[in-house]
Amino acid sequence: MARKLLLEKANVPGIRGYEVYRREGGYASVEKALKNMTPDQVTDEVKKSGLRGRGGAGFPTGMKWSFLAKPEGVPRYLVCNADESEPGTFKDRYLMEFLPHLLIEGLIVSSYALGSKATYIYIRGEYAWIPDILEQAIAEARAAGFLGKNILGTGFDCEIYVHRGAGAYICGEETALLESLEGKRGNPRIKPPFPAVRGAWDCPTVVNNVETLAAVVPIMNIGGEEYAKIGVGKSTGTKLISACGNINKPGVYEIDMTISVEEFIYSDEYCGGIANGKRLKACIPGGSSVPILPANLLLKTVKGEKRMMNYESLSDGGFPKGSMMGSGGFIVLDEDQCVVKHTLTLARFYRHESCGQCSPCREGTGWMEKILKNIDTGKGKKSDIDLLWDIQRKIEGNTICPLGDAAAWPVAAAIRHFRDEFEWHVDNPQECLVRNYGLAHYADPLEIATPA
Amino acid sequence: MVQFSDEKLKKVNEIVGRYPEGKQKSALLPVLHLAQEEFGGWLSVETMDYVATLLKLEPIEVYEVATFYSMYNLKPVGRYMFEVCQTGPCMLRGSDDIIDYIKKKLGIGVGETTPDGLFTLKTVECLGACGYAPMMQLGKHFREHLTPEKVDQIIEECRRTAAANN
């Protein structure tokens, strides 16, 4: 069994409430940090841990914290990004729903490190029942003296507020999130200035993902160096993976990043293999934005090494032959799935979620969706495939925020690895309406696509 | 007339108080949620203008925001809104079939409301329940692992609650 740092106590009855959470050792990190450490020491501990942002970009958290500007007399803010909306990702929801106090504890310690006296949790609007859970936890923590004025007699004041979004994936982008927090349309801001200098209400701000801030708790408890020993290379600690698609056991799993992709998919501890005895066709290992990989490239890198569930190994081979850890949204496609159709749903998603500021993203996402729809329904042309490639190329890198890239990558990767399937759709306009292309050669050699 | 009760006005003040002095616009999203819940499940021009007055904003600032976010309904909707996710991971688990089933069962298309005003069917993009697909949002909560039988049960349940509340 892998070591669990976040979900260790998830199954303890009543852990959602303060009493049980506290009895199980909760809020020890707040006592440790506020009573015995300076804010800079807390930041140093996080730096030592090697913790990387768990929202998708994987930026070192300690470094992000150290960038925060600290001008005299200007408030600083910590904002927790709980706008989890990347298709395939539902790990933060799990944390907030079942271990709300873990997040609150992490937020208090992080607020102390950053000097945030008002900390906000920006949660996606659709998670409509979770603010109640969080607010309950906040009230309990406050009653126990962990929030409010002069926490634990240390002179540190902190309040945590929950701010509910209203349906916009783009607000997961940190500057769009800040706009939305300020009550505006979720249009990403042009950087620089970065939020660390001018964020919420023009004040220095750090925006971190839920899982990242929750991970601060075990880091404080076991120490940054100890945390860094778990995992491998620059993939330290544990990572929550939300597995979905055609697997036997979809759900949220905590891994320590030393297991292989194959083990993750096929072992009973995790996904439990492909559902209905089907074979693995492809997988998007880090949320819908990251490149899709066919089974053969998923399980082994292009060098023939076992692909592991960590930042480095998943991106081994770069975009042409690899993918990304991303947000940990692990989407598995079995042999009966149509890559064109799946790509179409993602293109539709990004068109729907584009804020509309930048011309390439506003216009290009809709164009890609329309072409994909044609190909999927047997009305496509061969030249459409090249056109799609050209459109995604012209969106990527040319927009204010990464949504343009996120919309371009899935289309690029689908064409790169599954071009034959796109062409088959064009060549067989009738047949593609009634059956799927199937596994083809994607799993060649087939032995690596079946359990060891 | 659109007017919050004293209790709700207190709630509005509490929400405004969460943000720095003079930044009451920040309360716009939560207050619009509150207004939508209070005033019939959607945001009429009158409702939005009322929110603008409460938060000392120009009405256009409220319209701009209300039209940006997908959860604000700008037209009346049925009492029960089935918001079925249709993005990749849900599609892999058969969300298209569920949508077709609901259409047939309720006799309405996507974006339509049943003549009795009870049900509205809407397709939405990823709601963050990919592991429990197919799924839909119904009011405040998610209904997951949907099957035709489960959809039948949900429809029955809604009809029963509606009848009991009438």
Add this chain to the structure above:
Amino acid sequence: MAEEKKLLKVTIDNITVEVEPGTSILQAARKIGGDVAPPAMCYYSKLKGTGGKCRTCLVEVAAGSTADPRPMPKLVASCRTNVMDGMVVKNITSEKVIDARNGVVEMLLINHPLDCPICDQAGECHLQDLSYENGRPGTRYEFARRTFEKHDLGPYIQLHMTRCILCYRCVFTADQLTNKRVHGVLDRGDHSEIATYIHQSLDNDFIGNIIDVCPVGALTDKTFRFKNRVWFLKPVDAHRDCNHPGCKGKVTLWYRGDEVFRVTARKDQWGEVEDWICNECRFEKKKTSDWTIEGPTKVSRHSVISQGHYVGVQRPQEVLYDVLDGRKPKLLMDIHSVSEVNRPDIDLSKIEGPAHSTDFKND
């Protein structure tokens, strides 16, 4: 004592220029001028907060600064990226930039109606210029173009949402020039639109300036609608004593013959308004006697408007009388007398809208 500001050196397309700290790449390039200046569809130097959205001004930064000469990984929006000392920028000397810009122009055009023949902006449209420089001869877009519900903005301003490129300039204008903004960007993504939501008319004293800042034909002068093509008009600088605070009364009058067809603010070489003008100057003062004439407006010889010349002007009616042997024309031209095709029993003036072949069919 004020310290003397150190000027920053920046090289754009191999031309070096010195600028003050805080200058954007685009402004530095404009200082050099000519083709080196990137096109700007959303940026407007006179409006705070504009820029960054349209992506036409993307440039390559080949070296960040003397201190950190690493290139920037992505193309950057030159309007919103400030110059660093020793920065090396490539605009038209970068294939990457040209390729990306062509892509942006194609994106801007896929849903554009291309209705230039009936668009009042034609001839002074930045999107036309941009397409001419960076567009492709045909379209690769094979789908129905986007349409919007019609939206009336009142007696002064005509909105054609299909032509809008969502530069947000008009929103910034209303925010910064008027005391109460009633229009804005509604909805999101590819359905975003400029509107008031509740069908209000725009009538603030300075709202007419949104016509001048609009880079395309989305917002045009209703009092000038379909009256003339801009290249038939002769721009003349003029002024009057305007008692509106904030309006200097310095305008350009657009003449055909001795008739003033429209009044606009004066624009600089980048197409930006020099001084904002009030609605009264723009919409109500259309007689020469309202104004003190300063002289012909300088027009770049590359502009289609420069074809209007100022010597030997004849009133168009006089020309027509001549052509029609002194008869007074019912329409612009009595087509029967010059065409054998159209029978005299078909009165073109009775046909509503444009004439179609069916209108000429026997009974």
